[in-house]
Amino acid sequence: MTKIYIHPLPVRLWHWVNAVGFVLMILTGFQLRFAGTVRLLSFETTVDLHNWIGFVLIGNFFVWLLFYLFSDRIRAYHPELSPRLHFERSFRQMQYYGYGIFKGQPNPHKLGIYDKFNPMQSMMYQVVMLMLVPLIAVTGLLLWDSTVFGGAVQFFGGTRVVGTIHYLLFVFFCFFIFFHVYMGSLGHTVTAHYKAMFITGYEDAHDEPQEDTESPRSGA
């Protein structure tokens, strides 16, 4: 059985810190938002923790960004430029997750070191990493010191607007984590993706090859 090295060490280290950090940010975020209901830590300690972990996550984001910017692995994040192919493949992937997987059909996505994401993951991870993570970080930074960043906060519509955007993203990430962890269990075994991302970096190339060779991504 062929093994493919799809998650190099910097990606795995980034993901470890990111996963633990996000879970802690969500827990401390809950405590801050629902301070009257949940009271595991004092308000001051929770604010300090939330701020410090936030800074660690911002630094960690640059580990991910710089690794991909200076590595040929960035090809894994190249979008499919043909909308027709993108939607056809996404549809095939959705059919697989909604039906084929329960019938033991092969995954339509062929794994490769430059093609580790299926079309749905590819789109989701681009939106999450290039838009939503930066947006929750920037809004968090603005709220962290609204005197220093007062001008920017006013520019974006005031503390209420910035706070609401930050909160809505928090809600999104609460749901994202559950969905993401569930999707992570849909490899050829329940633990295959977890082992690859958190320990070995390797996935087994079990899947049947894709028929269509129209796009350069499928051959990568």
Ligand code: HEM
């Ligand atoms: C308990 C928390 C988490 C677990 C157990 C987990 C699990 C996994 C697994 C198994 C993979 C590899 C398989 C796949 O792509 O589906 C993965 C990849 C990924 N995860 Fe997570 N994850 C967690 C939290 C997060 C969070 C909070 C984010 C973003 C804010 C995130 C973003 C990503 C991204 C972008 C990838 C692809 C990384 C790359 O290969 O470049 N994950 N995760």
